[in-house]
Amino acid sequence: MARSTEPILALPPHVADAIRQSLPTVAEHVVTAIIDEVPGYTDAFTGPMGETIRNAVQLALGGFLTLAGGRRGTDLRAATSSTAPAAEGAYQLGRGEARSGRTTDAILSAYRIGAREAWAQMAGDAVGAGLDARTLASFAGLVFAYIDTLSAASVAGHTDELATTGRVRQRQLERLAQQLLDGEAEAGLLETAERADWTPPTTLTAVVLPEARLRGTAAALNPATLHALEPPGLDGAVLLLVPDAHGRGRSALLRTLEGRDAVVGPAKPWTQVRASYDRAMRARALGLLGDTEVHLPALVLTADPDALADLRARALAPLADLRPATAEKLAETLRAWLLHQGRRDEVAAALFVHPQTVRYRMGQVREAFGDRLDDPETVLALTVALGLGLDAAP
Incomplete structure (x- = not known):
């Protein structure tokens, strides 16, 4: 003084x-x-x-x-x-x-x-x-x-x-985030939430983003967002658990995270946020950024890679005896035919070929598959097997 x-x-x-x-x-x-x-x-x-x-x-x-x-x-x-x-x-x-x-x-x-x-x-x-x-x-x-x-x-x-x-509360919040990922029973979660003076939301959404993006992102999110410390498998990324980002709130969250290389899991009841985290991590492993709900077909089809490989091999067995180049062209044409519901002009536009080429190739496909193309179960199996395209190996 x-x-x-x-x-x-x-x-x-x-x-x-x-x-x-x-x-x-x-x-x-x-x-x-x-x-x-x-x-x-x-x-x-x-x-x-x-x-x-x-x-x-x-x-x-x-x-x-x-x-x-x-x-x-x-x-x-x-x-x-x-x-x-x-x-x-x-x-x-x-x-x-x-x-x-x-x-x-x-x-x-x-x-x-x-x-x-x-x-x-x-x-x-x-x-x-x-x-x-x-x-x-x-x-x-x-x-x-x-x-x-x-x-x-x-x-x-x-x-x-x-x-x-602040330090004590922060430790409690970090503990709560870990308990959520560990699948702690609701009673234990509520006890920790009360100690941390954290009001449980309706939902939590897992957001995985590069660590370098954290500082500019955290300030724009709900102040009650939980920051999980070093969950396994992040490798230079961080995990945030964002409260009540469902409904219209999800659109706002996605706008906030646009351009930040984030992966945003689904909104889940707050005690079940581990499911959101798991989905976000699967999408990240596949190199899928942004909203995981946009990538649901890919996530579903890659949930069991071995099963998908076996399904593809069985569904495309009628093409197995053809030359590889021919088999690939016919499989590609068949995929476009299924996805465009047989509309030849749209199939041709998707493949960048003439409609007559589509007609010729589909003739070969029908010759290989015979009446099986009229069987709903066969069509379903082919649609799933070819859903990700031939270049997306299971």
Whole structure:
């Protein structure tokens, strides 16, 4: 503090006694002024917290008199060592105010108003006890230097409490994210959510994105988004669990994540978000970015690669005896024919060939498959087998 090296002026004993006798009245004036003038303190002086604040006010005033009654020439830093209880009380007051949700602005306003009120009362007592004007001026400097010290202690307490509370809450949120991925029972999830002061949403959506994109993305998402720490298989990516991004909220989420190389799983009931995470990771493994719901056919068809390979081999068995190049062209044509429901011109446009070429190739296909192309089960098997195209090997 800038004033800490300045000598202080000890009050004459009779003046200190006169002020001490009026301390209870001064404390009440200070409390009343704070209640009247600082928004948010109207209800703060009721209950246990109110008693704590009143005690802190009286402790601060008593500590000040201890300081003001010290030896002449003692500097403020040395003198305040004897008023450590008042500083500790101010520190604890700051922590309590942080737990109550009030800001440092409110605390500092209370100190300014309290200093003004206390000074007016104590100055009147000091003058009434015969304190001269010059000494009174020094007395004023001491009052406000002391208030500076206490307000700094309260701000430090407020800051420390927020930091401690924030760390504890963050650990609980991280634990909750891990429990969700581990499939914890709902009772355990609710307990952790309550400890973390996190209100369970209707749904959670898993979002996987590159770690380098996290900073610019997190600020644009729901503040209640959970950040999972190092779930397996991410390899340089991060996992976010976004609350209530279903319905119209999903469109908003996708717009926010556009161009960020994110994979967005489906919205699931919040206790079942592991299913959203698994789907997002499968899409990522396939190199599919964006909305996993756009890629559902690919995700379904690749769910069991061995089964798909066996299905493809069995469904296309009638083409197995043809030359590979011919078999590939016919399979490609058959796929387009199935997807375009036999509309020859559309099939030709999709394959960039003439409609007559499509007619010729389909003649070969029918020759190979015979009546089986009229069987719904065969058509289903071929549609699934060829759904991803021949270049998407299972």
